[in-house]
Amino acid sequence: xxxxxxxxxSGAAAEDWRSGDDRAVRVxxxxxxxxxxxxxxxxxxxxTVVLVGLYYLAPLDALxxxxxxxxxxxxxxxxxxxxVWQVRAVLTSPNPAVxxxxxIAATTPLFLLLFAATYYSQAHxxxxxxxxxxxxxxxxxYFAVTVFSTVGFGDITATSQxxxxxxxxxxxxxxxxxxxxxxxxxxxxxxxxxxxAGPQGAQRDQG
Numbered sequence: 417x418x419x420x421x422x423x424x425x426s427g428a429a430a431e432d433w434r435s436g437d438d439r440a441v442r443v444x445x446x447x448x449x450x451x452x453x454x455x456x457x458x459x460x461x462x463x464t465v466v467l468v469g470l471y472y473l474a475p476l477d478a479l480x481x482x483x484x485x486x487x488x489x490x491x492x493x494x495x496x497x498x499x500v501w502q503v504r505a506v507l508t509s510p511n512p513a514v515x516x517x518x519x520i521a522a523t524t525p526l527f528l529l530l531f532a533a534t535y536y537s538q539a540h541x542x543x544x545x546x547x548x549x550x551x552x553x554x555x556x557x558y559f560a561v562t563v564f565s566t567v568g569f570g571d572i573t574a575t576s577q578x579x580x581x582x583x584x585x586x587x588x589x590x591x592x593x594x595x596x597x598x599x600x601x602x603x604x605x606x607x608x609x610x611x612x613a614g615p616q617g618a619q620r621d622q623g
Contacts, residue, residue, distance in 0.1 A: 460521030491530035
């Protein structure tokens with residue numbers, strides 16, 4: 417007869433058992449989940465730091481030579497590829513909810529930095545694109561963030577038709593990222609959980 421009580425499926429979900437030093441140590445599932453979330457956020461923070469570093473170190477002046485629509489199209493393709501990769505990672509992750517948090521925390525800075533780089537190249541190839549001349553990388557990143565947050569202080573504004581079109585596209589994509597993107601991530605989390613629960617349910621039936 418075992419000295420440990422049998423755990424039901426609900427009990428297994430509520431706590432995690434680990435053996436060590438000839439005794440069992442109970443680790444609440446909530447504490448384990450918090451550790452996973454913190455680890456995911458730290459990874460996302462590290463990715464954000466790397467992306468910001470690349471933004472300030474990349475030769476963005478070279479992007480001022482191609483037409484702005486071409487630069488935006490390339491940035492948009494990079495964003496789509498990153499989002500597809502994040503969704504696939506959520507679907508295959510053993511912890512899809514935690515992976516989704518990490519994915520959103522990493523994709524949003526990429527979205528803002530890609531638009532900031534586009535604005536920077538546009539400001540340097542066509543100085544009349546904004547009401548302020550000689551915008552720095554910090555200025556265009558600041559502008560992209562204010563558009564994303566719908567704050568709109570008005571200190572930097574788009575003045576050319578092309579730049580206003582780019583800003584309009586960012587505002588539309590902001591709604592997509594906040595709305596449709598969130599729905600896609602939630603759906604991927606649900607599918608990932610169902611996929612992970614399938615083999616476990618089959619093992620319980622065989623047992």
